[in-house]
Each structure stands twice: as structure tokens, then as C-alpha cells.
Amino acid sequence: MSELWQLGLDELSACVARGEASCVEAVGASLDRVAAVDDQVGAFLSLRSEAALREASEADRARAKGAERGPLHGLPFAVKDNLVSPDFETSCASRILRGMRAPYEATVLARLRKAGMVALGTTNMDEFAMGSSCENSSVKPTRNPWDLARVPGGSSGGSAAAIAAREVPVALGSDTGGSIRQPAALCGVVGLKPTYGRVSRYGLVAFASSLDQVGPLTHSARDAALLLGVIAGNDPLDSTSLDAPVPDYTSELSGSIAGLRVGLPREFFDAKGLDPGTREALDAALATLEELGAIPVELSLPLTEYAIAAYYLICTAEASSNLSRYDGVKYGLRVPGDSLDEMYLNTRSSGFGGEVKRRILLGTFVLSAGYYDAYYRKAQQVRTLVRRDFEAAFERCDLIATPTTPGPAWPLGERVDDPLAMYLSDVFTVSVNLAGLPALSVPCGRSGRLPVGLQMIGRPLDEPTLLRAADAFLERTGFHRDVPELSGTTA
């Protein structure tokens, strides 16, 4: 029999339902696993061990009385360090917020709590979700469980690494330009970015508000479906959240994708710099989808090569505005100064890391008088073209399949001095955010010994089709059951 820490959310839930394990054992197994391997991986920034065990024990008592709140009651999850709660500190891995404990709770966390889930702790990230390697964390780097000398991807690198190392069955992340899908791909796990507005952003620390979206990182597509069902839905506290009914995502996992038209945009497959091992894994994955009855449709998304440029103009503009709130007055770090302006300058210059400052400056430039039309407005117009590109593509197919990243995880330190090279690692993910579409990454084999991700992109609100295809693919190939060997294994 598998150890408890090896189980995904659905399996763990079944195990508890059958009485083979208690919630305290389930949460305890996660905590033990963290204790065994996280000094190597570095996925977690904080743990609430005692509180989590206490909540698990309350869940066991509720279950004993037949008062369980649902299949996830008493099961553990991890939280990216940019979702706020009075239950723990939230820092966005930044010096400027260290020690901040919000007086209110993010809607996604409130929904998981209502479902009875137990927050285990917070996970590492690139500062304010700005980065693609987790190396921009002001606290520490996180390492890729498949090769500890390599990055886990970012910005939700801590959440992805925690899932890959089987420290927790599910973790929340956020995705502005690929920050769930890219680390999921590099760590060989499942990562889902829902449609913009599908999940409430209330209590998600804002980076680029027109692009940000919260989503799950999980072992399997089924677990992603389970979790999405809990966190999705309209929220009066987020006026951009969509008022669309939430389907039962798990009931859509029929295992059948016969007749599904899968669009293959040539710009992604013929991209310069696509790693040959990634290409090989992708070709095999597409062959599998065909065996399962999918119909390949070759198509073109000609705006792909412009997406990164438009994305970095829009996200930095929004970030420069969103991050103006960190001023040393209301919360977080204050570095004193003789005047109010001096205090702002001292606080912000000392509190923000290099990449955050770079993006604030770029965004300030993009929005400044004289440059606004040439840069910001231009980027918003290109955003319209990117959306139209996808709309045309979806007239010919039901979902689009691409590599998630141009290559597998790279060595720590390799790209830290070249921001543009780091930005280009998001080349396959950012256009999805510009168009607000749902997309996920599933493991689809290896390049050498490193995981490769298959990205699937859907129509707005068509998460059911994405999850059904992902589930059918993983059940056929079993790639999601591959687990890296870590020396600290608790067995």
C-alpha cells in the first residue's frame, strides 16, 4: 500500500472515507514529509503545524459525528505566499511585507476552509510573483525536486515543488503570465489557470489585475477538478469575478476524448530554441491524444511572437500602479526618513528587490506622459489582436495543445543576470493570460531526466473540456505518477 504522503487529494479523501486513515494522520503525514525533505527542496516559507493538527483533530471529531463538510474535510493544502489570511503571515516573499498578517481572509481560502480543508503553511515564490524561477524570493531559492541544482520555475515555484516532492496533495498558486503552468511543467505536476474571473481574486495580493488568476497545483487532473469546484464562482467582493454557474468538474471526467479537435499552432512547435527533448515528448503526447480519438487540427496563432512584448508592457504598467501602496505607512516595512518623501524612498528602495524595482520603473515609463500611446495603448491594441487570434483558432478546434515551456528546468543562477532571457521563458504561456483563457499544464514525459509539460488551452469557461482531456491523457500515460527520488524519503 502507498504511504499517505504519496496520495493525491482524491485518493486521500477515499482513504479517509473508508476509515483507513484519520484526518490527523493525513495532515501529520504531510507535516512529516515536509520535515523529511523540505530542507532540501525549500518549498515552504511557513508552517502552522500545531494549528493544522488541531483543525485536523476537530475534523476527525466532526466526521465521527457524521458532520463532515464534504470529501475534502480535514485534508491538507498549501498556500502561495500571496494569498492573505488572519491565520498566517503573508509576505509575497518580499522584505517590504515581512511580518504582515492581514485582518481579512482571501475568498479562495475562506471557501477551502468552509469545505473543511486545513491550511498547512505558505509556499515560496518570486517576490510579488515577478519571476520565472523562484530565485527572486527575498527569503531563499526553492529547488527542483527532480534535480536539486535546478530551478522549480516560477513564480509559484514553492507550490509546484511541494507537489512534486509529495509534501502536500494540493497547493494554491497564482498565474499572471504562466506562474502556475510554467513551474507545474518544470516540476512535472498538474497546474491549472482558470478563465480570468472564474475564481475570485479577493485577498490575492495584486500584481497585474487584468491578468492575475488563482488556481490549483495538484498530482492529477481529477484533483484539479475537485479543487476548482470548491474555489470557483462569483464573489461579490471581486467585481471582475464572473457570474457563471459552476459545473461539477469531476463528473465531466468521462475518460473519453473521441472526436475532440485539438488545435496545434505551428508557431509553438516550430519556435526557435525549442529543446529537442521537449519536442520529442510533445510529439509522443500528441500521438497519444490521437490514439485516444482526438483529431489534430494544424493552425496558426501568428501573434504569438508579439505576446511577450505586449505582456511585459501591460503587466509592468499595472504592477507599478498596484505596488504604489507599499509606502511604509499602513503595513509592512518602514525605513524612517526626515520627511514623508524620504521615508517613502528609504522604505521602497530597501524593501523591494531588483526585479520588482525594474518592473516598477518600466511600468512607470510605460504609463508616463509622452510614452503612454506608443507603449501602453499599443500593447492593449495588440492584446485585442491576440484575443482575435484565439477566437479564430477556436472556430476550428475545441482545445489547443502546445508545449508549456521551450525547455526543461535550468540550473540555478543561469538566468538571474539576464532579465530578458528570463522573460522569454514565458513565451508559450503569456498569450493565454492576455486573452483570459483557461489553460493547464500536465506532465507528458521527460527531456533527459527532467519533466516536460503539455499545455492545453480552452475556450473561456471551458475548463470541463480541458480537465477531461488532461484526465484522459494522464490516465492513459501515467506520467503524473512519476515521483522524483529524494534522499530524505520517510518510509
Added chain:
Amino acid sequence: MKIGQRLLDELAMLARLRFEDSEREGMLRDLEAILDYVGKLEELDTREVPPTAHLFDVTTPMREDRVERVLPADEALRNAPEYEGTALVVPKVLE
């Protein structure tokens, strides 16, 4: 696109950021490289294209003008670096 020291100073001032002399060259080089890269958008003719600010048609939802959640002042101030009573304390702004 050339940014230059003067524009860098202006932007830094607007963003309330200060850069040490040792940081300035690198920051300038990075910004200029990024702006050169995004310059490729000029290849696209967007004269007739409306900008996208909102992805989906969402109208501002209305609700009754009724007090719902109130954050008590002490809770709201709990994270403030400095406060007195129910007021945030900042360096003197008036002489």
C-alpha cells in the same frame, strides 16, 4: 530606445525609488534592452484596433448602500509600523 540618466532619475522619482550609483548602469542597460525588445510591436498595424482593457463584459455590480463588513480600527492598524489611537503616524508634512 535610449533612456539615459536623466529619464532614469525622473522615473525613479515618480516611483519613489532610489538607486545607488553601482545599480544605475545595470538598471539602465536592462531597461533599454527590454524596450528594444518590445519595440517589435511597431511591426504591427493597429490603427483600426480598439484597445482591450476588460476581457469580458462585466458591468459594475450594484448593491444596496448598506454597511456590511466593518474592520475595527485596532485591527486595521495592527500591521501599521507606527500609530497613535486610531491614526497612522508619519513624518511631519507641514512646517
